[in-house]
Amino acid sequence: MGSRSSRGASRGSAETEKASGFEAMGLSHTMLTALAQAGYLEPTPIQAGLIPKAMEGVDVMGQAKTGTGKTAAFAIPILEGLEMQKRPPGPQAIVLVPTRELAVQVRDEFIKLAAGRKARIVAVYGGKPLRHQADQLRRGVDVVIGTPGRLLDHLGRRTLRLDSIGWAVLDEADRMLDIGFRPDIEKILRRLPASRQTMLFSATLPPPVVRLARRYMRDPLTLDYSPGDITVDTIDQYYFTVDPERKFDLLLRLLKREDPRQAIIFCRTRRGTEKLGQRLARRLSQVAAIHGDLLQRTRDRVMARFREGKIRYLVATDVVGRGIDVTRISHIINYDIPEFCDDYVHRVGRTGRMGAEGVAFTFVTPEEGNQLTRIEMRINRLLKRDEIPGFEAFTEPEAIREEPAPESKPVFGRRQRRYRRAL
Ligand code: ADP
Ligand code: MG
DSSP, X not given: OOGGGGSSSOOSGGXXXXXXXXXXXTOOHHHHHHHHHHTOOSOOHHHHHHHHHHHTTOOEEEEEOTTSOHHHHHHHHHHHHOOOSSOOSSXXXXXXXXXXXXXXXXXXXXXXXXXXXXXXXXXXXXTSOHHHHHHHHHHOOSEEEEOHHHHHHHHHTTSOOOTTOOEEEETTHHHHHHTTOHHXXXXXXXXXXXXXXXXXXXXXXXXXXXHHXXXXXXXXXXXXXXXXXXXXXXXXXXXXXXXGGGXXXXXXXXXXXXXXXXXXXXXXXXXXXXXXXXXXXXXXXXXXXXXXXXXXXXXXXXXXXXXXXXXXXXXXXXXXXXXXXXXXXXXXXXXXXXXXXXXXXXXXTTSSGGGOXXXXXXXXXXXXXXXXXXXXXXXXXXXXEOOOTTOOXXXXXXXXXXXXXXXXXXXXXXXXXXXXXXX
16 A cells, blocks of 8 residues: 555554544444444544534435445444434335445445444345345334335335335435436335435436435535545556457456456446356456346355455446445456446446555447547546557547547547557
C-alpha cells in the first residue's frame, strides 16, 4: 500500500487517537464494541456525514464511490434505532438490493454490526425455496433484506408484512432500475407506512433515480461524496486495443504478466461468461464462472470460495459482479467492454476497496473506440494505454472515422492521437 491508502478509513494510525469519529457520534456502547470488533476504527467520509443525519430521522440520498462503506452507513443508524423491548409483529426495516449476492453480503454486514444485540436479520432472495424463508420470516424478523421480486412474492403470500416498517433502504438504486425492478420497487414503496424514513444509495445518481427519490422520499438530503472523479483513485486504469479473436490469448498473457492475487474477469453475456470460464479453466487452475444461469446453490458456493481465496480467477457478468466486496481483489479485467458507462464504474469498483490498490484493464476491439471514449468522459479521466507486443489491434478503431464526440472535450483529441499511435 502506498501513501494514497491514507484516504478513507485510516487503519493503522487511528489506534493512537483518543476519541474516534464513531465515539463522537453518540453511538451506543454495544455499537462501539461491534465496530471495534469489526476493525472499523474510523468512519469513512460517507459514514461520518450520513450516520448523524440518519439518526435524526432525515431522509437521505447518499452518493459515494464503491467500496466506501455505504452498507454500514445505513446499517448503523437502523440497528441503533431498532425497538428491541416491545418488538412489533413485523420487520422494522427493509433493505432492497438488486442481486442475490448483495442480499447475502448486506445481511452479513448487518449481522457483524449487530454483535451484542439480539436483532433478527433475514435475507430473502430468489433461487432459494420460498418455504424456508417464509418459516424464518414467520419466526420473527427485525431487518429484512431482499431482492424486490422475492420480497413481493413473500408479500403476496402474506409471509411478510410491512405495517411496522420504520426504515426503508434502496441500495444500489441505479442498478435496480437498470435491471427492470422499477415496478416492483414502486409496489413495495407504496405499501410502506408513510411515517417511515427512507435512505437511498447509489454510486451514480442518474435522472431516473432522482425521480424515484422525489416521489417516494420526504425532502431527501443529498450527500454527495463522489465529486467529479467517480472511480476510486487508488485504481490504475488501462486499456488494450485488441482484435476480438485474440482476446483470449491476450488474457492469458496478461494474467501471466500481472500474476494477480485475485481477479474478476467481466464478460457481457451469461453464455460468454460460461464459455470463457470453461476455456480458462483448461489453461489455469482456481478458475470459476458466476452468472445468472447457474443454480443459486452453485452461485453461493462460488462466492464463498472466492471470498475464502480458493478461487483466484472469477469470470462474471455485471449483475453478479455488482457490489461484490472482496478485499483481496487486485485485478479487474473487462474482457468485454461494459455496455453502460455506469457498469464500468461498478466493475472497476470491485478492486481498490477501502484504499487498497488495484488495477483495471479493459479490452477494446477496433469497433469499440466510441464506447471507451464514453467511459472516459463519464469518469472524467483517460485510461492509460497498455500493450503486450504482438497483440495490437490491426484494424483502425471506428471512433476515429465517426462524427466528433457529442460535447467535444479535449479528451477526444487525445484519444484519437493515442489510437493512431497504437496502429
Ligand atoms: P460500498 O457499499 O460503499 O461499496 P461496502 O459497504 O461494501 O461499500 O464496504 C466496503 C468494505 O469496507 C467492506 O469490507 C466493509 O467491511 C469495510 N468497511 C466499511 N466501513 C469501514 C470502516 N469504517 N473502517 C474499515 N472498514 C470499513
Ligand atoms: Mg454497497
